[in-house]
Amino acid sequence: MSELAVRTTGLTKYFGGAAAVDHLTLSVPRGCIYGLLGRNGAGKTTAIKLMLGLLHPTAGSSELLGCDSRRLTPEVRGRIGYVTEGHRLPRWMTIAALARFQRAFFPARWDEGLFGEMLDYFRLSAGRKVRRLSNGQRAQVSLAVAMAPDPDLLIMDDPTLGLDVVIRRQFLEGMIQLIQRRGKTILFSSHILGDVERVADRIAIIERGALRADCSLNEFRSAVRKVRLAVPDGMPDEVDIPGLLHSRRGESELELTLVGVSDGQVEAWADQVGAARCKPVSMTLEDQFIEFTSPGDGRLFEWEGE
Amino acid sequence: MALWIEISPGSHEPIYGQIVSQVDRAIAMGELLPGDRLPAVRKLAAELVINPNTVARAYMVLDEQGLVVSKTGSGTFVADPAMADRDAAELNALSERIDGIIARAMNMGLAAREITRLFAARLKAFTGRRQGGQKDE
Amino acid sequence: MKFLALLKKELRESAPWIAGAAVLFVLVGGVLLYDRIIDMRHYRPWGLDPGSSVPAYSLIEPSPLDDVASVLLVLSLALGLVLAGRQFWMPTFLRTWAFAVHRSVPRLWVLLAKLAAAAIGFVLAPGAVWTLLFLFASKTASLPYPPRPRVLAEGWLFVTLGLIAYLGTALSACRAARWYTTGTFPLAFAAGVVLLAIALPGTAVTCASLAVGLAVLLPQLVVRFGAKEF
Numbered sequence: 063m064s065e066l067a068v069r070t071t072g073l074t075k076y077f078g079g080a081a082a083v084d085h086l087t088l089s090v091p092r093g094c095i096y097g098l099l100g101r102n103g104a105g106k107t108t109a110i111k112l113m114l115g116l117l118h119p120t121a122g123s124s125e126l127l128g129c130d131s132r133r134l135t136p137e138v139r140g141r142i143g144y145v146t147e148g149h150r151l152p153r154w155m156t157i158a159a160l161a162r163f164q165r166a167f168f169p170a171r172w173d174e175g176l177f178g179e180m181l182d183y184f185r186l187s188a189g190r191k192v193r194r195l196s197n198g199q200r201a202q203v204s205l206a207v208a209m210a211p212d213p214d215l216l217i218m219d220d221p222t223l224g225l226d227v228v229i230r231r232q233f234l235e236g237m238i239q240l241i242q243r244r245g246k247t248i249l250f251s252s253h254i255l256g257d258v259e260r261v262a263d264r265i266a267i268i269e270r271g272a273l274r275a276d277c278s279l280n281e282f283r284s285a286v287r288k289v290r291l292a293v294p295d296g297m298p299d300e301v302d303i304p305g306l307l308h309s310r311r312g313e314s315e316l317e318l319t320l321v322g323v324s325d326g327q328v329e330a331w332a333d334q335v336g337a338a339r340c341k342p343v344s345m346t347l348e349d350q351f352i353e354f355t356s357p358g359d360g361r362l363f364e365w366e367g368e
Numbered sequence: 369m370a371l372w373i374e375i376s377p378g379s380h381e382p383i384y385g386q387i388v389s390q391v392d393r394a395i396a397m398g399e400l401l402p403g404d405r406l407p408a409v410r411k412l413a414a415e416l417v418i419n420p421n422t423v424a425r426a427y428m429v430l431d432e433q434g435l436v437v438s439k440t441g442s443g444t445f446v447a448d449p450a451m452a453d454r455d456a457a458e459l460n461a462l463s464e465r466i467d468g469i470i471a472r473a474m475n476m477g478l479a480a481r482e483i484t485r486l487f488a489a490r491l492k493a494f495t496g497r498r499q500g501g502q503k504d505e
Numbered sequence: 506m507k508f509l510a511l512l513k514k515e516l517r518e519s520a521p522w523i524a525g526a527a528v529l530f531v532l533v534g535g536v537l538l539y540d541r542i543i544d545m546r547h548y549r550p551w552g553l554d555p556g557s558s559v560p561a562y563s564l565i566e567p568s569p570l571d572d573v574a575s576v577l578l579v580l581s582l583a584l585g586l587v588l589a590g591r592q593f594w595m596p597t598f599l600r601t602w603a604f605a606v607h608r609s610v611p612r613l614w615v616l617l618a619k620l621a622a623a624a625i626g627f628v629l630a631p632g633a634v635w636t637l638l639f640l641f642a643s644k645t646a647s648l649p650y651p652p653r654p655r656v657l658a659e660g661w662l663f664v665t666l667g668l669i670a671y672l673g674t675a676l677s678a679c680r681a682a683r684w685y686t687t688g689t690f691p692l693a694f695a696a697g698v699v700l701l702a703i704a705l706p707g708t709a710v711t712c713a714s715l716a717v718g719l720a721v722l723l724p725q726l727v728v729r730f731g732a733k734e735f
Contacts, residue, residue, distance in 0.1 A: 095419055116603060116735040140609030150600040154518070166510035167609045234417050241419060242410055259377040260418045280425070283382050344380035 067092045067215050067247035068113060072122035075108055075271075082108040084271035085122065090249055090264070095241055097262035097279070098251035099351065105271035106251035107147055110219050113249075114144060127215055140168065143213035145221050149204040153193035157186060157203055161210070168211040180206040184232060198229030205236050216240065218250040222257055230257070237261055255347050269355050285322045286350040288343040290315055294336050303331050307353050317343070319353045371400060371407070375416050383418055387426035388433075395435055395446055398498045402448040406436060409444075434458070507610050508618060515622035519588055526584045526630040534573045534638050541569045545648055568652050569642055570660070573635075577660050581631045581667025582699065588626055589674030592619045597678070602735040616730045623671055627664050635660045659708070665715050666699050672722035673698075679729040691722065 068090035075083040083105045090096040100106050111117040113124045115131045124131040129138045151160060165172045181188060184202040192200065201221060208216060222230045234257060240246055241261065252258050258265060258279070265282060267275040275282060286307070293316045301309045301318065308319040316337065320328070325340075332340055345353070371394055375386045394400045406412075409427065413420035427444050430436040438444045473483050568574075596602045605615060636657065643651040673695025682688040698718035702711045 111603075111735070114603075114607060116606065118732075118734055136609045136611055139607060142607075144603065144607045146600075146603040148600060151604060152514070152518070152601060153599070163510055163514060167507050169506065231417060235414070238414055238417055238419070242414070256377040259383060263419060263421055280382065280384075346378050346380055348378060 065092060066090060066125070066128075067094070068096070068124070068126055068249055070109075070113065070122065070124040073109065073112055073119055073124050074121040075112055075117060076120045081271050083112060083119075086268070086271070086273050087122075088266050088273055088276050090247060092247050093245050094247055095261055095263045096247070096249045097258040097265040098249065098268060099253065099255070099258060099265055100251070100268035101253060101355065104268045106268055107219055108271070109268065110217060110249075110251060114142070114217065140171070140211070141214040143208035143211065143216040145201075145204045145208050145216070145218040147219040147223070149197070149200040149221075151192045151200060151204065151207075154191065156189055156191050157181070158188035160192065160203065160207060161188070164207050164210070171211045173210050173212055176212075177206055177210040180209065180236060183236075198225045198233075201225055201229065201233060202236070205233060209236070209240055214246065216246065216248045216250075218248070220251050220253070222252065222254055230254075234260060255351055259347050267351070267354060274355065282350065283347065286319070286345065286354055287321075287323070288317060288319045288345055288349075288353075289328055290317050290339075290341045290343055291332055291337040292316075292339040303327065321354070373412070373416065375418065377418075384422050384426040384429065387423065388429050391426070391430055392433075392435060396494075396498075400446045402446050404446045406444040406446070507608075508614055511608075511610070511614060511618035512621055515592065515618045516625065519591055519622050519626055522584065522587050522591060523626040523630045526580060526587075526626075527634055530576065530580050530631060530634045533576050534634065537572045537576065538569065538638055538642060541572065542645065542648055545569060568656050569648055570639060570652050570656050573638055574656070574660055574663065577631055577635050578663040578666065578703070581627070581664050582670045583667075584627065584630060585667040585670030585672075586674050588623050589671045589678065592623065593675045593678035606735055612731055613727065616727065619675075623668070627668055627671075631664045631667060632661065635664070655708075662702070662708070662711050662715065666702055669695050669698050669715065669718045669722065672719070672726055676722055676726045676729060679726065679733050681734065691725070694718075695722065 066089045068088075070086050070088055073083055073086040074081060086105075086109055098106050098109070108117065112119050113126060113131055115134045118132065126134065126142060127138055129135060134142075155163065161177060165174075180202070184199070184206070186195075186199060186203065192203070195203065205218075205221070208218075222233055225233060237248065237250075238261065241248065248261075262279050264278050265275070266273060277285075292314060294314075301316070303318070303320065303323060305321045305323040306318060307321055308317075310317040318328075328340055332338065371391075373387060373390050375383050377383060379386065381389070391400070391406065400406075406427065407415075409420050409423045413423045416423075427436065427438060431438050431444070435447055436444050437447045470483060473486070478486070596605060606612060608615065639652060639657045639660065642648060673691045673693075676691035677688055680688055680691065682690075695718065698714050702714045705711070705714075
């Protein structure tokens with residue numbers, strides 16, 4: 063039994079000349095809620111498809127529940143729930159037919175009670191056809207159908223994309239319900255930071271197919287900081303602190319965005335250049351994400367937590 | 369027990385910090401009395417639609433601060449301040465924060481007397497808002 | 506249990522096309538046959554009375570099911586293209602491959618369910634209808650002579666050609682190559698087999714080309730589907 067629910071090692075995928083996923087190495091411990099963050103087109107869907115063996119890597123490897131992604135056995139696949147991007151389901155099926163179909167593959171594990179509860183909670187009747195459901199309702203059905211077999215690992219690709227506020231909240235509530243059960247691992251990709259902040263234990267940030275950060279959410283929140291300094295005129299243009307993301311010059315002020323830099327280090331540097339009055343500027347997760355993924359001078363920053 | 373907790377993701381304060389501040393405030397205002405039981409981690413997580421670990425972390429921080437006491441199996445209860453040990457390190461930390469406020473006030477140009485008056489006024493207003501209005505010195 | 510669920514799903518998805526083909530064939534084939542029956546009522550083979558069983562006539566008399574057989578061929582080929590399109594192109598278009606393939610069964614089962622559904626479709630729509638029309642032509646008193654059993658067999662060969670068209674289209678859909686490079690090779694190959702089978706005389710040649718077609722296309726399809734990226 064592996065300690066890790068998901069592990070990728072140097073996972074790479076080229077489409078033509080461009081790398082959609084570039085030497086991605088991350089690990090998701092069991093029981094963790096893991097948020098894969100990244101902008102549109104960053105490579106999140108490709109990474110997930112590689113993990114599920116729906117795409118073949120150009121290089122590198124990945125494992126789900128200890129099993130190589132290219133050779134996932136039916137038994138292991140049975141323990142992995144997958145909510146696909148766009149929640150594409152056969153349009154002709156009714157919800158009941160969909161449940162019957164899904165259930166045939168899980169004679170032992172299917173939890174009819176949970177499925178029924180979720181349908182009730184989402185106020186969906188089993189007789190409705192998939193093609194008559196809205197995007198949000200289809201997402202809810204996808205979730206119910208993926209959760210009912212009690213998967214050990216649930217992988218969701220941008221599950222709340224395009225959902226309205228109310229449905230998104232209900233969806234998250236469903237996720238929390240699953241989280242409350244011990245030992246379940248959830249890997250989900252999203253670019254809605256509010257959702258990630260609510261439910262994730264750990265996050266990974268992917269940019270242009272490569273991993274930029276892999277740490278717990280709390281660590282990220284406390285590591286990415288912004289400070290404002292009063293600087294004398296004639297300041298050096300070069301700001302030389304390791305861990306610098308951005309520096310912005312005001313009239314007699316300098317604003318630095320830093321990663322993993324302690325107060326002491328900042329003060330030491332400030333003393334060095336004769337700057338004074340370090341004032342921390344609080345940041346929202348959105349601010350932190352934006353600053354982290356778009357360093358001013360075009361460098362791509364990489365940072366790893368514990 | 370009236371305990372309304374609201375959190376908003378996307379704020380400057382991490383979610384666990386928001387919970388800590390609100391419980392802190394509730395205890396200070398007398399909305400939570402010593403011995404009151406805080407909501408169960410799972411229940412609060414489901415209500416607020418957040419990860420249970422976040423709630424657990426908030427409770428842990430409150431425990432470390434001495435505001436609550438966690439009893440495994442029974443839950444988390446508001447601590448009795450009379451019984452709590454006054455941690456020297458905590459008092460030190462508190463003193464440093466007070467120093468910071470004093471420093472800022474002085475930088476603004478306030479004299480010592482004005483600072484004292486300001487502090488007394490704020491303390492009076494704060495305790496005046498306490499429910500059950502116990503008179504404090 | 507699991508395979509049955511897969512098969513039921515594939516059948517349900519292909520059902521409209523199979524039913525449509527069956528209905529179309531019944532109507533067109535029935536009309537053509539009826540037409541021929543009317544024709545033949547007015548025709549008398551020289552020196553023979555209705556009911557006598559001299560086989561010589563069959564050398565110069567066209568079978569009453571000739572036209573129907575032509576329709577059968579076209580219909581089978583068309584059904585092959587359509588079924589393969591529904592089973593292998595539509596999921597790409599509708600983006601439902603992930604749903605179909607991420608299952609607690611070996612991936613081969615998903616393919617086998619599709620093949621089984623197609624086979625059932627061919628047996629039912631062109632196959633069974635053709636057999637019924639043949640039986641009708643045999644039993645009816647309106648025709649001066651029944652069609653030869655050989656005609657029935659040839660019709661079934663046409664149905665198998667439809668299967669070849671199906672496999673060629675399916676393989677084209679499963680290959681990663683672009684259509685303008687080698688992507689259409691399987692389709693071209695299938696077309697070649699079909700042309701060979703109908704152009705060259707002799708049942709033996711037809712059966713041989715069918716066998717070659719199946720032997721080439723089927724294993725390739727199994728391999729390609731197993732390696733397909735979604």
